Each structure stands twice: as structure tokens, then as C-alpha cells.
Amino acid sequence: MSTARLETQDLAIGYPGRPVARGVSITVAPAQILAILGPSGSGKSTLLTTIAGVTPAIAGSVVVDGRNVTTTPIHQRGVGLIFQEPLLFPHLSVLDNVLYGLRRQRIPRAAAGQRAEELLDWLDLGGYGDRSVDELSGGQAQRVALARALAPRPAVLLLDEPFSALDADLRSRLAADVAQMLRREGVSAIHVTHDAAEAEDMADAVLSMTDFDLSFVPPSR
Amino acid sequence: MPRWLAWAWVVPAAFLAVFLAYPLGVLVARVGESSGWPLLVSSATWHVVPLAAVQAALSTILAVVVGLPIANVVSRYRFRGRSFAQAAVTVPFVLPTVVVALAFRSLLGPGVPQGFALVVIAHAYVNLAVVVRIVGSQWAQQDADVEYVARTLGATRWTAFRTVTVPLLRPSIASSAAVVFVFSFTSLGIVLLLGDSTTRTLESQILRQTSVLLDFPGATASAIVQLVLVSLILGMGVAAGRTPARRRMRLPTLRALPLGGAARWTIRATATVAVVIVVLPVVALVIDSLRANGGWSLAWWRGVASVDAGTSRIGSPLSALGTSLAFALVCALVACVVGGLAAVAVLTHGRTRVISLIAIVPLGISSATLGLGTLLAFGRPPVDLRGSGLLVPIAHALVAVPLVVAVVAPALRSTDARTMAVAASLGARPTRAFLTAYGSVLRVVMLASAGLACAVSLGEFGAASFLARAGTPTVPVQIVRLLSRPGEQSSGVAAVLAVILVALTLTIVMLVDRLGVTRTRPAAT
Numbered sequence: 001m002s003t004a005r006l007e008t009q010d011l012a013i014g015y016p017g018r019p020v021a022r023g024v025s026i027t028v029a030p031a032q033i034l035a036i037l038g039p040s041g042s043g044k045s046t047l048l049t050t051i052a053g054v055t056p057a058i059a060g061s062v063v064v065d066g067r068n069v070t071t072t073p074i075h076q077r078g079v080g081l082i083f084q085e086p087l088l089f090p091h092l093s094v095l096d097n098v099l100y101g102l103r104r105q106r107i108p109r110a111a112a113g114q115r116a117e118e119l120l121d122w123l124d125l126g127g128y129g130d131r132s133v134d135e136l137s138g139g140q141a142q143r144v145a146l147a148r149a150l151a152p153r154p155a156v157l158l159l160d161e162p163f164s165a166l167d168a169d170l171r172s173r174l175a176a177d178v179a180q181m182l183r184r185e186g187v188s189a190i191h192v193t194h195d196a197a198e199a200e201d202m203a204d205a206v207l208s209m210t211d212f213d214l215s216f217v218p219p220s221r
Numbered sequence: 222m223p224r225w226l227a228w229a230w231v232v233p234a235a236f237l238a239v240f241l242a243y244p245l246g247v248l249v250a251r252v253g254e255s256s257g258w259p260l261l262v263s264s265a266t267w268h269v270v271p272l273a274a275v276q277a278a279l280s281t282i283l284a285v286v287v288g289l290p291i292a293n294v295v296s297r298y299r300f301r302g303r304s305f306a307q308a309a310v311t312v313p314f315v316l317p318t319v320v321v322a323l324a325f326r327s328l329l330g331p332g333v334p335q336g337f338a339l340v341v342i343a344h345a346y347v348n349l350a351v352v353v354r355i356v357g358s359q360w361a362q363q364d365a366d367v368e369y370v371a372r373t374l375g376a377t378r379w380t381a382f383r384t385v386t387v388p389l390l391r392p393s394i395a396s397s398a399a400v401v402f403v404f405s406f407t408s409l410g411i412v413l414l415l416g417d418s419t420t421r422t423l424e425s426q427i428l429r430q431t432s433v434l435l436d437f438p439g440a441t442a443s444a445i446v447q448l449v450l451v452s453l454i455l456g457m458g459v460a461a462g463r464t465p466a467r468r469r470m471r472l473p474t475l476r477a478l479p480l481g482g483a484a485r486w487t488i489r490a491t492a493t494v495a496v497v498i499v500v501l502p503v504v505a506l507v508i509d510s511l512r513a514n515g516g517w518s519l520a521w522w523r524g525v526a527s528v529d530a531g532t533s534r535i536g537s538p539l540s541a542l543g544t545s546l547a548f549a550l551v552c553a554l555v556a557c558v559v560g561g562l563a564a565v566a567v568l569t570h571g572r573t574r575v576i577s578l579i580a581i582v583p584l585g586i587s588s589a590t591l592g593l594g595t596l597l598a599f600g601r602p603p604v605d606l607r608g609s610g611l612l613v614p615i616a617h618a619l620v621a622v623p624l625v626v627a628v629v630a631p632a633l634r635s636t637d638a639r640t641m642a643v644a645a646s647l648g649a650r651p652t653r654a655f656l657t658a659y660g661s662v663l664r665v666v667m668l669a670s671a672g673l674a675c676a677v678s679l680g681e682f683g684a685a686s687f688l689a690r691a692g693t694p695t696v697p698v699q700i701v702r703l704l705s706r707p708g709e710q711s712s713g714v715a716a717v718l719a720v721i722l723v724a725l726t727l728t729i730v731m732l733v734d735r736l737g738v739t740r741t742r743p744a745a746t
Contacts, residue, residue, distance in 0.1 A: 015477070054369045074372035075380075081373040083366050091388040100384075101374030152375055 004063075005030045005188040006051070006079075006156045011060035013043055013050045019058055020046050021212045028156065031186045033179060035199035038209030044192040047209075048158040051190070052081045064155050075104070080154035080187075082162045086145035088133040094120070094144050095129030101152030119147040122181060139170045146178060150185055157182065157189045163198070175202050222641075223651035230566035233622070236559045240615055241583055244594030245448075251441045251597060266426075266443045270450070273406055273422045276337060280344035280405035281398050287345060287498075288352025288397075294491045296357030297365070299475040306492040307353075308734075309499045314350035315730050316503075317680025319697040320719040321347050322414035323704070324502035327509040327716060336417040343415050344405040346502070351404070352397045359393035365476055392461065399458020403451050407587040410682045410697065414704060423447040424589045428686060431593060441597075444590040451587065503723060510716035513709065521713035525721075538714050541699035542721065545679055548695060551614035552621060552678035553671040559618065560625025560674075561667055567630045583619045588683030591616050596687050607690065616684035621674035628673065632666045633659060665736055672733040676726050696722050 006028040014020035020043035028034050038044045049055040051062050053074040061070045069077045088097050095116055102112035120126055123143040133141060142162055149157055159178070163171040179202040182189050193199050199206050252261065295307040313321060325343050333339065367389070371381035387394070409424040416425070423443050430440035513520040526539045583591070595616050599606040606612050641658035649657060682697040689698050696718055703715040 049369075052369070052373055054372075073377070074369065075375050075377055077373075079373060081370065083370070085364070085366075087364060087367050087370050089367065089371070089385055089388075091391070100371065100376075104375030104380065148370075148374065154373075 004028060005032075005065055006190070007063040008051065009061045009063065011047075011050065011062065012058040013046045013055070014058060015055075016058065021209065022059075024060070024212045026190075026207060028188045028190060030188055031183065032205065033182055033189045033191060033203045035191045035193060035203030035206045036209060037193065037196055037199050037206060039194065042209035043212075044194075044209055045160050048081065048160050048190065048192055051156075052079045052158055053077050054081070078155040080149040080152070080157040082142075082145050082149050082157065082159045084161045084164050086138075086141035088136075088141055088144055088148070090133055092133070093129065094125065094131050094133060094136070097133060097144055098129075098147045098151050100148060105152055116147070116151055119151055120144075122184070123147050123177070138166055139174055142166065142174065143177075146181065150181070150187065153185070154187065157187050159189060159191045161193055164193075171198070172201070178202070223655050225652075226565060226655065229562045233559045233563035233566065236555075236622075237582075237619075240595070241586070241591075241619055244591070244598040245586070247598040248441050248444055248590070248594045252438060252445060261442050261446060263439070263442065266423075266439065266446050269421050269423055269426045269443075270446070272337075272419070276341060276420065276422070277344075277402045277406035279341045280348070281401045283341060283345035284348045284352050284401045285394060285398055288349050289356065289394075290491050291349070291495045292353045292357035292360055294488050295353065295495070296361040297476055298488055299477055300489065300492070302492065303475075306496050307357075309496045310353050311350045311730075312499055312503070312727065313347045315676060315680075315726055316347075317682065317697050317719075317722055317726065318347060318408065318410035319414065319682050319700050320506070320680070320722050321502070322411045323700060323715060323719045324506040325415060326712075328502045328505035334417075335415050337420045339415045340408075340412055340420050341405075343411045344401075344408060346498070347411070348401040348404055349499070351400050352394075355397035355400070356390055356393045359390055361475070363389055395461035396458045399454055399461070403454055403458075406454070407447060407451060407589075409587075409589055409686070410701070413701065423450075424587050424683060427589045427593060428683075431687070437597075440593060444587075444593055447587055448590060506716055506723070507720055510713065510720045513713055521710070521717045524710065525714055525717045538699055538703065538718055541694050541696045541718070544689075544693045545696040547610075548614045548617065548685075549675040549678040551611070552617040553674040555614060555618035556621035556625050556674040557667055557671050560622040560670060561629055561663070563622065563626050564629035564633055567626070568633045583623055588616070588620060588681060589687065591619055592684035592687030595684070600688075607688075610693070612688040613685050613695065614678065616688055617678040617681050618674070620681060620684070621677045624673050624677065625670040628670050629663075629666045632662050636662050669733045669736040672729045672736070676729045676733075679722060679725055679729075 004027045006026075008024055008026050010022075011024040012019055012022040013024060020041075024047060026034065026036075036044055036047070046055055050057050053069070053072065057070055061068055063069065064078055069079075088094075089100065092100065095113075098116040098119060099112055102115060107115070117126070117129065120129060123146065125140065125143055125147070128136075128140070128144075133144065136144065145162070162178075163174055166174065175198050191199070191202055196206075291310060295303055295310065316324075321343060325339065325346075329339070363386075368381045368385055371385045372378070376384060406422060407424050408422055409428065412420060412422050412425045413428075421429075423446065427440045427443045427447075430436040430443060510521055511517055511519070526537050595612055598604070599612060636659055638658065641654045644654035644657040645651070679695075680697060681695075682701070685695045685698050686701070689695050694702060700715045700718050700722075703711045703718070
């Protein structure tokens with residue numbers, strides 16, 4: 001049996017009659033960060049939403065920790081997802097955002113609180129727990145999104161260009177922090193970006209969407 | 222800005238002072254001078270309130286429970302027939318309530334007992350559009366990925382809906398619920414035609430106190446109690462409906478249908494059921510107008526113009542249509558002048574909140590209250606306007622003015638004021654510069670507003686039931702009079718009048734829609 005945390009086997013992604021990529025086979029080892037580069041429209045985001053279960057796979061399979069999760073509902077996959085925008089729950093405080101996944105796992109209150117505070121501290125957000133998410137800057141909000149995604153200890157974390165909305169300076173600082181955080185937590189991750197330098201800095205390995213079969217994507221895309 | 226625009230507020234302010242504030246003042250004074258303020262806490266007034274509140278609460282719950290899935294489907298997903306479904310759901314709201322009540326009677330037939338349950342269902346039917354439109358527009362602006370984030374954090378579909386979607390929609394659910402509650406709490410036409418002797422609202426109580434019991438002080442007390450309660454509920458709705466200013470919303474975008482067969486099927490089925498629910502009573506009404514003596518017949522359509530078909534000494538049912546159309550035109554004229562100037566005043570003064578608030582106040586005042594107040598203020602010497610034929614259109618204009626402001630003000634605000642400066646710099650005088658900048662927008666929105674005001678006037682029943690003279694009833698009043706008489710002919714002719722009213726109202730609303738009112742921005746709150 002494979003020791004990989006995440007494997008996709010001959011995955012075809014996109015929509016029925018409108019495939020984006022075929023033959024996508026990737027392997028992510030435990031605690032490995034894999035960066036995937038690719039131009040706009042090449043299916044980077046669709047690949048992540050397919051692995052997470054938001055978009056159904058057209059063909060092929062997704063295996064997490066040796067378990068075929070291709071048709072498993074999103075909430076049972078153990079795959080975290082961070083989008084370009086933080087998408088924090090605006091009706092919850094910073095702390096409650098981070099606690100959200102822990103509550104779904106019915107982690108005892110004290111342990112959950114400790115885990116959430118710990119994550120916020122590591123991300124330089126100690127003392128921000130009671131704040132409204134409306135009060136956060138873009139960089140802070142994205143850190144909270146990271147803490148929220150990591151809190152329930154997902155097997156794999158998928159990052160869909162999470163720094164693209166930030167300015168260049170903040171982007172490089174946050175990228176370094178995130179990489180450090182992922183390693184500390186021992187989480188396997190796929191980081192999708194169109195920034196080659198960022199991919200090199202953060203990841204243990206880099207793949208390009210053009211490695212897959214994109215032959216049916218019109219050139220204009 | 223042209224100098225005269227600085228005085229634009231005078232006309233709407235004077236109109237509201239004379240035709241709204243003064244009649245309400247007379248109403249309040251009337252209580253004071255008669256049996257006194259104890260009437261306000263009398264059991265005759267208050268015994269109606271609990272049942273009316275329960276009725277309104279149940280109507281609201283039903284409208285929200287049925288409206289939420291429809292709002293989800295028609296405002297978030299892209300599929301063939303979506304626009305039609307969205308428009309269809311709006312239909313009951315624009316139909317006169319008397320027509321809706323009659324349509325329900327046609328649909329359910331004489332065998333179904335009238336009463337509380339039927340009133341609740343009819344109220345939910347009418348107000349479905351309020352929930353679908355208000356909640357739907359907020360839902361469409363919400364990023365669907367937020368729910369997916371919750372799912373990746375371990376939430377089931379239901380948990381994500383309960384813990385993320387519903388809290389985010391709470392402001393729109395609260396404000397639509399407040400509006401539905403108020404509409405159901407102050408309903409008249411539906412309660413009169415579908416309720417039994419125990420199903421009452423304060424509104425129907427006011428009508429009963431004035432026309433049956435001749436208890437004017439009691440009716441006035443009921444009207445004041447209703448005014449206070451309605452203001453409280455609307456205030457609570459506004460407070461609960463407030464969204465934090467910093468909360469960013471996306472532009473509404475439609476999503477593709479989900480790929481799963483069951484989910485796709487559910488969405489299509491929901492849209493279809495919504496259309497069927499909405500259309501069925503109207504179809505039943507049309508069928509009723511074409512059935513006589515157990516067979517298909519045009520007898521009621523032929524009879525609609527004959528005096529015999531009318532109630533005693535008031536001419537043919539069709540003459541009511543002439544009265545209604547004339548009232549609608551006067552109402553449109555008055556509402557457009559008053560509402561248009563109020564909207565311009567919003568633009569020039571920057572006192573948006575105050576003037577918008579003043580303009581929407583009549584919305585919170587029920588039409589029976591409006592009718593009773595107007596009757597007490599202008600229906601007897603020294604100022605007796607009953608013979609002028611103006612009381613009904615003026616009362617209707619009061620109801621229509623807030624709608625006119627809601628259409629015109631956002632359209633004017635979204636126009637780039639710098640065009641006026643450009644025109645002025647090219648030598649245009651202030652009025653010419655104003656017309657250059659705002660003229661084309663004003664032409665469209667004023668026409669649309671006139672259409673809306675006409676539609677409001679054609680369907681309004683509460684105020685007209687107080688103010689219309691015996692010989693010149695409006696169509697809704699005539700329908701209720703016909704229905705109070707026994708016999709197949711009366712109900713058949715009432716169905717014909719209702720069908721004509723449906724056709725007129727829908728034509729006007731479609732024309733308004735084509736004029737692009739729906740494309741203007743919603744009013745800032």
C-alpha cells in the first residue's frame with residue numbers, strides 16, 4: 001500500500017462536455033508541499049476543488065491516506081481548502097472561525113480552545129480571538145483562514161493562490177510563514193500559484209499543469 | 222443645481238403634512254375628544270390583537286419556509302426558465318389582494334371551509350415574493366465558496382446551511398419577515414373574503430367598527446393601536462436587517478446547476494413547483510369566469526357591461542372599471558409629482574435619510590387607517606372633498622409615493638452628477654444643465670413610477686372601501702360588493718372583473734419591468 005498522503009490517479013477534471021485536464025496523476029508524500037504552476041484557465045483551481053470534492057471528478061480517482069475518497073462527501077474527506085480570498089465567516093469572531101472545524105469534530109471545549117489559541121499565537125494573531133473579522137487587514141484575514149483550515153488537522157491542505165490578493169512584500173513574508181507553519185504541523189499540501197518564484201520558495205517539489213493532457217483546451221484560454 | 226430645486230422638498234412636505242399628518246392628527250384628536258384615551262386599552266380593541274398576531278406569525282413562518290428554497294433556486298442558479306420562474310413568483314404580490322382571495326375561492330371551490338387556515342395560506346402566497354426577492358438578492362451576492370469552506374472543515378450540508386448560510390442571511394430573513402408580518406397583520410381584503418367570523422385583523426375590525434357598528438371612536442382607537450404596533454415591528458425589522466457597513470458583498474452571479482442528478486432534479490422541481498403554486502389560483506379564476514350553469518360560457522363576460530349584473534343603483538360592473546382607471550390616472554399624476562420632487566430633494570439636499578424616511582412613512586400606515594383618517598379630515602365640513610372624487614386617488618397616491626421615491630431616488634443617485642458640471646461649463650443654464658444630466662433617466666423612471674402608481678391604485682381596497690362613494694365604487698370594492706350578494710351571476714361577474722384586473726395589473730407591471738426599473742439600483746437603507 002502506498003505511503004502517500006494524497007494520490008490522484010488518471011484524474012479528468014472539469015465539467016461534463018467541458019473537460020479542462022485529463023490524465024492528472026500526482027502524489028504528495030506525508031508533510032510534503034507540492035507547488036503546481038500553470039497559466040490562467042489551465043485548471044489549477046478546478047484540480048483543487050476536485051480533490052476537495054467541491055467539483056465531481058469526470059474520471060479517475062482521489063486517494064487520501066490510502067482511502068479512495070473520489071465519491072466521499074466533502075466533509076468526510078479530511079481535505080482542507082484555502083481560496084484566494086480568506087472567506088472568513090463574517091458572523092463569527094476570529095476565535096470562533098478557528099474553532100469551527102474543531103466543533104464539527106466535537107473536540108472538548110478546553111482542548112479546542114487551546115488548539116485555536118495556539119494556532120493564532122503561532123500566526124502572530126495572539127489577542128485577536130475576540131475581534132470581529134471585519135476588523136482584520138487582508139494579511140491578517142488570510143492568516144486566520146490558515147489557522148481555521150489547520151485547526152481540525154486535515155490530512156491534506158489545498159491552497160488556491162491564497163496570496164494573490166496581497167501586495168508583493170506581504171505576499172513573500174506570508175508565503176514563508178505559511179511554509180514554516182505547514183512543516184511544523186506536518187501537513188501535506190498542494191499550493192497552486194502562477195508565481196514561479198513563490199512556488200520555488202515554498203515547495204519541496206514543483207509541477208506544471210502543462211505536464212498533464214491539456215490538448216483539448218482551446219489555445220485562446 | 223438650478224435654484225428652484227432647492228425648494229423641491231416643499232411640495233412633498235406640504236402634501237404629506239396636509240394629507241397624512243393632518244388626518245392622523247384628526248384621528249388622534251378624535252380619540253381624545255370622545256370617550257377618551259381609555260379606549261386605547263379597551264378589550265374591544267385588544268381582543269383582536271392576539272389572534273391577528275398569531276395569524277401574522279404563522280403566515281410569516283409559512284412564507285419564509287416556502288420562500289427560502291425558492292429564493293435559493295431562482296436567485297442563485299443558472300437554468301432555462303429561471304427568469305420566468307422569478308417573474309412568476311412576483312405575480313401574487315402585485316395582484317390586488319381582493320383578486321388573490323377570489324382566486325383562492327375559485328381554486329378551492331365552495332366545499333373548502335373558510336377561516337383561519339385559508340387566510341394564513343393566502344397571506345403566505347401573496348408575500349412569497351417578499352421573501353424570495355429580499356432574501357434572494359442577498360443570497361445571490363454571497364460567495365458560495367463560504368459554504369464549501371465550512372464543508373471542508375467537516376460540516377455536513379445541513380450543518381453548513383444552519384451554521385453559515387442562515388446566519389449570513391439573517392438580516393434579509395429578518396427584514397422580509399417583518400414586512401410579511403406587517404402585511405399579514407394589517408391585511409383586509411383576504412381576511413374579509415377568506416376568513417370566518419372569528420378570523421379578524423385590526424384592519425377588518427376598523428372597517429367593521431365604522432361600517433357596521435358605527436363606532437367611530439372605537440375604530441380610531443383600533444387604528445392608533447395598529448399604527449403603534451406596526452411601527453414597532455417595522456422598527457425591529459429595520460434594526461435586525463442591518464448589515465455591518467464593512468461587510469463586502471460580491472456582485473450577484475449565477476452558478477451553474479450542480480452536476481449531481483438528484484441536486485439538479487431538486488432545483489428544477491423546486492422552480493416548477495413554485496410556478497405551479499403561483500399560477501394555479503389565477504388559472505382557477507380564469508376558468509371560473511368562463512363557467513356558467515355547469516358548462517363553458519361567456520355569459521358573465523357579456524353581462525359585465527349590463528346594469529342588471531351590478532349591485533343595486535350603481536350602474537354596470539364595467540363602469541367600476543372606468544372609475545378605477547380615472548382614479549389610477551389621477552393617483553399616478555399626484556404620486557409622480559410628489560414622489561418625483563421628494564426624490565429630487567433627496568438628491569439636492571443630501572439629507573437622504575430624513576427625506577427617505579418621511580417618504581416611506583405612509584408604507585407603515587395601513588390603508589384602512591389612511592382611509593379612516595382621510596374620511597374624518599376631509600369627509601365633512603368645513604373641508605368636504607367627498608363630492609370632488611379626489612379622496613380615493615389622494616389616499617392611493619399616499620400609498621404610491623414611497624414606491625415612486627424608491628424607484629426614482631436610486632436612479633438619480635446612480636447618475637453621474639459631473640455631467641451637469643460639464644453641461645454648465647459648455648454654457649448651459651442651470652435648469653438646462655440639470656435636464657441634460659438627469660433628463661433621460663427621469664423620463665424613464667417617471668414613466669415606470671406612473672405605471673407602478675397606476676397598479677397600486679387599481680388594486681387598492683382598504684382606503685377605497687372607506688372613501689369610494691356608493692355610486693362610484695372602484696373595481697376591488699365592486700368585487701367585494703358582488704361577492705356579498707348570493708347567486709352564481711354575482712360571483713361569475715366578480716371573477717370577470719378580477720380577471721380584467723389581473724390582466725391590467727400584469728400588463729402594467731410588465732411594461733414597468735421593460736422600462737428598466739429592475740435595473741436601477743436598490744434604494745440605500
